[in-house]
Amino acid sequence: MKKHLSKWIALVLAIALLLSVNSAMAESGKKTLTIGDSVTFATLEPFQSTSITGVAYNCLYENLASKAATGEVIGYIAKSWEKTGDLTYNVELYDYVYDSAGNHITAKDVEYCYTKMLGVANALYYASCVATGEYTVDLTLKDDTMGGIENPLMTVPIVSQAEYEKSSDFMASNPVSTSHYIVSDYTSGSSISFIKNENYWQKDESLIAPVSRANYDEVKFISILEASQMKIALETGVVDAIENMSSTQVTEFLDGGAKADKFQTVDISSGMTVLINLFLSGVESSAFHDDVNLRKAVAYAIDRNGVAMGATNGLGRACTVFGSDYSGDAPDYYEAEGGWLPYNPTLAKEYLAQSNYVPGTKLRLLAEVNTSRAAQVIETYLNAIGISVDISTPDSAVYHANYNDPNTYDFAICLSGFDYNSTYWYKQYRDVGRGYSRHGWVDPELHAAVANINTVQGHTQENINKVGKMFDERVYGIPLYNQYLYYTTNRALQYTDFNWTVTGYLALWACTTK
Amino acid sequence: MLKYFAKRILWMIPIVICVALLIFSLMRLIPGDPARMLVSRDATEEEYLNKRVELGLDEPFLTQLGKFLTDTFLHFDFGKSYMTKTSISRDIGPRMVRTMELGLLAAAFAMITGILLGITAATHVKKWQDSLCMIIALVGISMPAFWAALLLIMLFSVKLQLLPPSGIGGIQYYILPAISVGLYGTATFARQIRSSMLDVIGSDYVTTARSKGLTEREVIYKHALPNALIPTITIIGGFLGQMFGGSIVIETIFSIPGMGLYLITGINNRDYPVVQTCVILLSIIFCIAMLLVDLAYAMVDPRIKARYASSKVKRNK
Numbered sequence: 078m079k080k081h082l083s084k085w086i087a088l089v090l091a092i093a094l095l096l097s098v099n100s101a102m103a104e105s106g107k108k109t110l111t112i113g114d115s116v117t118f119a120t121l122e123p124f125q126s127t128s129i130t131g132v133a134y135n136c137l138y139e140n141l142a143s144k145a146a147t148g149e150v151i152g153y154i155a156k157s158w159e160k161t162g163d164l165t166y167n168v169e170l171y172d173y174v175y176d177s178a179g180n181h182i183t184a185k186d187v188e189y190c191y192t193k194m195l196g197v198a199n200a201l202y203y204a205s206c207v208a209t210g211e212y213t214v215d216l217t218l219k220d221d222t223m224g225g226i227e228n229p230l231m232t233v234p235i236v237s238q239a240e241y242e243k244s245s246d247f248m249a250s251n252p253v254s255t256s257h258y259i260v261s262d263y264t265s266g267s268s269i270s271f272i273k274n275e276n277y278w279q280k281d282e283s284l285i286a287p288v289s290r291a292n293y294d295e296v297k298f299i300s301i302l303e304a305s306q307m308k309i310a311l312e313t314g315v316v317d318a319i320e321n322m323s324s325t326q327v328t329e330f331l332d333g334g335a336k337a338d339k340f341q342t343v344d345i346s347s348g349m350t351v352l353i354n355l356f357l358s359g360v361e362s363s364a365f366h367d368d369v370n371l372r373k374a375v376a377y378a379i380d381r382n383g384v385a386m387g388a389t390n391g392l393g394r395a396c397t398v399f400g401s402d403y404s405g406d407a408p409d410y411y412e413a414e415g416g417w418l419p420y421n422p423t424l425a426k427e428y429l430a431q432s433n434y435v436p437g438t439k440l441r442l443l444a445e446v447n448t449s450r451a452a453q454v455i456e457t458y459l460n461a462i463g464i465s466v467d468i469s470t471p472d473s474a475v476y477h478a479n480y481n482d483p484n485t486y487d488f489a490i491c492l493s494g495f496d497y498n499s500t501y502w503y504k505q506y507r508d509v510g511r512g513y514s515r516h517g518w519v520d521p522e523l524h525a526a527v528a529n530i531n532t533v534q535g536h537t538q539e540n541i542n543k544v545g546k547m548f549d550e551r552v553y554g555i556p557l558y559n560q561y562l563y564y565t566t567n568r569a570l571q572y573t574d575f576n577w578t579v580t581g582y583l584a585l586w587a588c589t590t591k
Numbered sequence: 592m593l594k595y596f597a598k599r600i601l602w603m604i605p606i607v608i609c610v611a612l613l614i615f616s617l618m619r620l621i622p623g624d625p626a627r628m629l630v631s632r633d634a635t636e637e638e639y640l641n642k643r644v645e646l647g648l649d650e651p652f653l654t655q656l657g658k659f660l661t662d663t664f665l666h667f668d669f670g671k672s673y674m675t676k677t678s679i680s681r682d683i684g685p686r687m688v689r690t691m692e693l694g695l696l697a698a699a700f701a702m703i704t705g706i707l708l709g710i711t712a713a714t715h716v717k718k719w720q721d722s723l724c725m726i727i728a729l730v731g732i733s734m735p736a737f738w739a740a741l742l743l744i745m746l747f748s749v750k751l752q753l754l755p756p757s758g759i760g761g762i763q764y765y766i767l768p769a770i771s772v773g774l775y776g777t778a779t780f781a782r783q784i785r786s787s788m789l790d791v792i793g794s795d796y797v798t799t800a801r802s803k804g805l806t807e808r809e810v811i812y813k814h815a816l817p818n819a820l821i822p823t824i825t826i827i828g829g830f831l832g833q834m835f836g837g838s839i840v841i842e843t844i845f846s847i848p849g850m851g852l853y854l855i856t857g858i859n860n861r862d863y864p865v866v867q868t869c870v871i872l873l874s875i876i877f878c879i880a881m882l883l884v885d886l887a888y889a890m891v892d893p894r895i896k897a898r899y900a901s902s903k904v905k906r907n908k
Contacts, residue, residue, distance in 0.1 A: 119677075249676075477628055478624050
């Protein structure tokens with residue numbers, strides 16, 4: 078029996094070995110790049126309310142324009158644009174744009190795509206897009222907010238109306254776009270493979286944006302959902318690069334780490350702000366309502382360096398301003414004051430003594446699963462001055478529901494990505510139409526001030542400082558830390574230029590790597 | 592026999608409808624809102640309410656339920672995913688195939704290894720082989736599937752580099768997931784086969800077979816094993832349920848886009864149509880599996896077969 082058992086095991090292992098060798102041989106011979114991503118690639122439909130293609134988007138579709146590493150907005154399909162009215166821009170398109178099926182892209186297609194997107198997505202920055210000629214459209218913004226024409230130019234994928242309507246599943250599985258890559262294989266929920274578009278419409282090298290250069294024959298994006306599997310996939314050569322590896326996994330790949338000789342990791346935090354914030358609830362049922370002393374006690378009690386260190390294994394940067402340190406529009410007086418409300422447990426205790434807080438009362442702290450470690454560190458700091466905390470880390474759906482109802486928490490940890498502090502503050506502290514802000518604060522002066530700095534005219538350092546002072550006094554929220562973002566690749570992958578775009582960070586490597 | 596089969600098939604209809612009613616109601620009772628998941632975190636209340644209208648969630652519960660039952664059971668239309676807006680009928684086909692492939696491989700692994708371990712243990716009772724097999728069975732029952740999966744990945748993917756750690760492709764991608772899911776079944780089968788074999792080995796007919804001069808191999812495999820397998824059939828149905836339950840975790844670890852991953856993503860996003868469809872289909876699969884188990888039991892057990900035969904004879908008289 079033993080003899081037979083061992084024969085069976087040997088046979089199974091031999092078959093497995095042969096299969097894996099065959100697979101490796103089949104994959105060799107072409108210049109390919111494989112990227113691991115945590116996105117599930119559930120559909121490739123261009124007009125979606127949320128991004129479900131992640132970093133692969135950049136290979137999938139082209140917008141009118143995109144942002145270069147320098148922050149400059151570069152035209153893709155748009156040749157140029159100029160302001161023709163208070164909120165209207167006239168956009169001129171290249172007259173020789175074709176998709177991979179040979180459809181000529183004209184202003185009518187652009188109008189169709191922008192109108193289609195208006196019907197499915199919210200929080201868009203434009204009100205309308207109308208074709209005014211064969212290759213010109215008028216793009217009208219909703220209001221004069223920060224970002225101006227940039228966001229509308231970079232948010233809508235452009236496809237041929239005829240091709241989109243011809244597709245039986247609205248391009249969900251077989252998209253046709255103007256991109257420099259063509260989808261060659263797609264498995265919903267698992268992977269997308271691209272091959273180089275040999276007939277890419279833009280032939281003038283000087284006009285091809287860095288992100289539109291296809292330097293690989295094939296690019297494949299693989300969905301890897303389990304954090305530890307990302308590391309394993311990279312180590313075993315299943316993927317060449319990983320987008321945004323978690324802080325618990327990435328340490329070994331950083332300079333000086335155990336695996337730094339074979340892998341390289343690049344921090345792109347400066348290109349994309351991911352801020353972890355603590356928002357206090359202002360509704361009447363909240364402990365913070367009408368108790369500025371308790372709010373200040375909490376702010377001074379939390380060592381933001383400690384939270385950043387504990388929550389990210391040291392791979393985060395504590396906020397020194399009210400807002401993200403990476404955004405260029407923070408108040409500029411904090412440096413002289415030693416940073417925004419610096420850690421001071423003695424002062425925290427003094428404020429707590431003056432507050433209405435009843436010892437033993439548990440403050441309800443809402444957090445997502447991925448910020449639960451930050452919540453635990455915060456609890457420790459607050460316990461140290463005598464404040465009790467009840468942490469709630471529900472699943473994503475319940476978190477979203479509770480986050481939008483400030484009656485369900487006293488404070489909530491929120492992770493957000495954004496460009497401008499002013500835009501972020503505006504979204505959090507504007508009047509949502511019922512006389513109070515998202516987190517339940519009734520403060521007409523602040524509502525007006527954040528709305529003002531979110532306009533192009535009102536976005537001055539003086540106004541930003543004025544809003545900063547309001548936050549210092551009122552303490553409606555506590556910025557905690559910026560999360561570092563990393564891309565990790567094997568060292569065989571050489572890139573000529575590390576660059577980033579708004580829509581597809583790592584995808585760019587597939588384009589610029591030589 | 593045919594009447595029994597038809598009766599069982601008809602019983603499946605109210606069972607599946609009850610499952611559909613339950614999952615429809617449960618999804619709307621648990622906290623969380625698909626419209627909230629679809630609008631951005633900074634969306635206004637108006638945008639959120641518009642999304643609810645778009646999804647039909649503003650309609651009364653009974654209206655939604657009526658529409659769901661009509662579409663599902665009269666038009667066989669499972670609707671579209673809230674998140675991707677793609678047809679669920681189209682999406683679920685390949686996912687179901689992957690889960691079935693994984694399930695069948697896991698079942699095959701569990702049965703082959705379980706039977707081998709069970710026979711070895713029974714034929715070497717109270718010897719070291721018996722102890723070893725039962726320790727393996729104990730480990731298989733005690734070890735969570737996700738942990739077994741990670742250990743297997745570390746050994747076969749990272750250290751030996753024999754098998755891929757995740758993704759889909761050829762059969763090599765299914766070996767580690769199938770072993771991870773099937774390990775529990777291996778242990779269950781091994782313990783059941785050992786117990787049954789010990790009962791059977793002491794039977795008169797086995798003694799008779801031995802006295803006829805048959806080899807030990809013939810006695811075990813031709814006479815003892817077929818009868819020892821009969822009680823095992825009953826646990827196959829339960830094992831199939833555990834297998835599908837286990838595949839939810841395993842598909843996530845190995846990034847296999849199957850039914851389990853589809854279901855768990857649907858639950859996380861409160862994608863009602865996806866969850867409802869997955870649960871209904873799983874309930875149908877489970878009903879069919881249990882039916883096949885019962886039929887197989889009726890086929891292999893002469894007493895049950897004889898009961899049906901005798902009732903047929905009575906009717907003819």
